[in-house]
Amino acid sequence: MTVAPQAQPAPEKGLARIAGHVAAISGEVDRLLGMPMGTAEDGDRLSQVMAEMQGMSKLLADTRAEIVHLSPPPTGLGDTLDAVVDETEQAAMEIMKQAERAQAASGRLTSGASTDTKADLAEVDDAATCILMACAFQDITGQRIRKVLSAMRSVEERIATLVALMGIRQEDLPQDAGGAPPGSDAALLNGPSSSAEGGLGQNAVDDLFN
Amino acid sequence: MLATPASEGDRGVKILVVDDYPTMRRIVRNLLDQIGFKDVEEAGNGAEAFEKIKVSRYDMVISDWNMEPMTGLELLKHVRADAALSKTPFIMVTAESKTENVIAAKQAGASQYIVKPFTAETLKAKIASVVG
Numbered sequence: 001m002t003v004a005p006q007a008q009p010a011p012e013k014g015l016a017r018i019a020g021h022v023a024a025i026s027g028e029v030d031r032l033l034g035m036p037m038g039t040a041e042d043g044d045r046l047s048q049v050m051a052e053m054q055g056m057s058k059l060l061a062d063t064r065a066e067i068v069h070l071s072p073p074p075t076g077l078g079d080t081l082d083a084v085v086d087e088t089e090q091a092a093m094e095i096m097k098q099a100e101r102a103q104a105a106s107g108r109l110t111s112g113a114s115t116d117t118k119a120d121l122a123e124v125d126d127a128a129t130c131i132l133m134a135c136a137f138q139d140i141t142g143q144r145i146r147k148v149l150s151a152m153r154s155v156e157e158r159i160a161t162l163v164a165l166m167g168i169r170q171e172d173l174p175q176d177a178g179g180a181p182p183g184s185d186a187a188l189l190n191g192p193s194s195s196a197e198g199g200l201g202q203n204a205v206d207d208l209f210n
Numbered sequence: 211m212l213a214t215p216a217s218e219g220d221r222g223v224k225i226l227v228v229d230d231y232p233t234m235r236r237i238v239r240n241l242l243d244q245i246g247f248k249d250v251e252e253a254g255n256g257a258e259a260f261e262k263i264k265v266s267r268y269d270m271v272i273s274d275w276n277m278e279p280m281t282g283l284e285l286l287k288h289v290r291a292d293a294a295l296s297k298t299p300f301i302m303v304t305a306e307s308k309t310e311n312v313i314a315a316k317q318a319g320a321s322q323y324i325v326k327p328f329t330a331e332t333l334k335a336k337i338a339s340v341v342g
Contacts, residue, residue, distance in 0.1 A: 092233040100240065185283055188314055189276050192305040192326070199307035202325050202332055208312045209323050 019064055026060040029053055063165050077148050084141045091137035098134065102127035223341060224249045228259040228273035228282065229303075238272060238303070241330050245337070256280025260288050263295060270340065275304035275311070283318055290319040299340035303328065
């Protein structure tokens with residue numbers, strides 16, 4: 001069953017609102033905890049209630065702290081990934097440019113059209129060195145991606161902690177959030193899939209296709 | 211370099227390469243050049259490709275799938291639905307590699323299906339199978 005989408009406040013505003021409510025409740029509990037003790041015969045029950053309320057207060061404080069920590073990390077993850085996209089594209093372009101330079105020189109050498117064989121051989125060698133150097137992008141983009149992964153893992157942990165603190169169970173979570181309807185053309189747009197995800201190799205594709 | 215001599219491939223065949231990534235268009239164009247296909251044009255998405263196909267006749271379309279505003283699958287369906295274009299050989303070259311994708315492309319009338327990343331030999335073999 002799908003639930004009709006409802007107008008929802010922006011996540012950050014929603015979080016700020018929840019944090020505000022939690023702070024108010026927490027303050028109220030603290031105030032109650034500060035009130036004078038009752039008569040002696042109520043002592044046991046009162047201390048029990050006190051312990052309950054202290055537990056509740058701590059839970060609320062923890063929840064508030066978790067919500068505050070849920071705000072996006074200061075480093076722009078999107079910007080970091082954009083940089084990775086740009087760097088890989090630049091590197092690919094550079095590698096292709098150099099490969100085509102080498103192809104052109106080797107083409108002149110094989111066809112006998114070369115007017116300076118030594119220069120053409122040097123050109124192939126230089127292009128190969130440029131390709132090697134352009135592959136340095138992998139180090140830089142690898143570091144950027146690792147940074148994003150570590151930030152994502154920490155957000156994931158915070159959310160898991162918050163979900164546990166709030167006592168949200170798996171069955172409370174909305175099922176089938178968005179996504180294209182099965183069988184539609186849009187449902188076929190999944191991008192690359194590993195073999196574990198059901199992606200086929202060329203031979204398996206050929207078997208299906210021919 | 212591929213084994214095929216440059217003279218073997220061409221025979222005046224005009225090819226349209228459709229992909230939203232300029233790097234992939236350049237790779238395909240380079241491989242086509244190596245196997246002797248010199249008359250190659252490019253489009254960045256299905257809509258742009260279909261505009262070109264309607265104006266100028268192509269002997270083969272080599273297209274990516276996942277593009278906007280028109281996907282390769284939609285482009286294929288448009289081409290197959292047009293009586294004047296319906297026989298055009300159409301090779302899908304895509305990272306989409308699930309069984310349902312291959313079946314959908316086959317049902318829509320794709321001539322061949324190449325999974326990215328592919329080898330030069332695969333591209334060459336598939337082209338040979340559709341141009342005969």
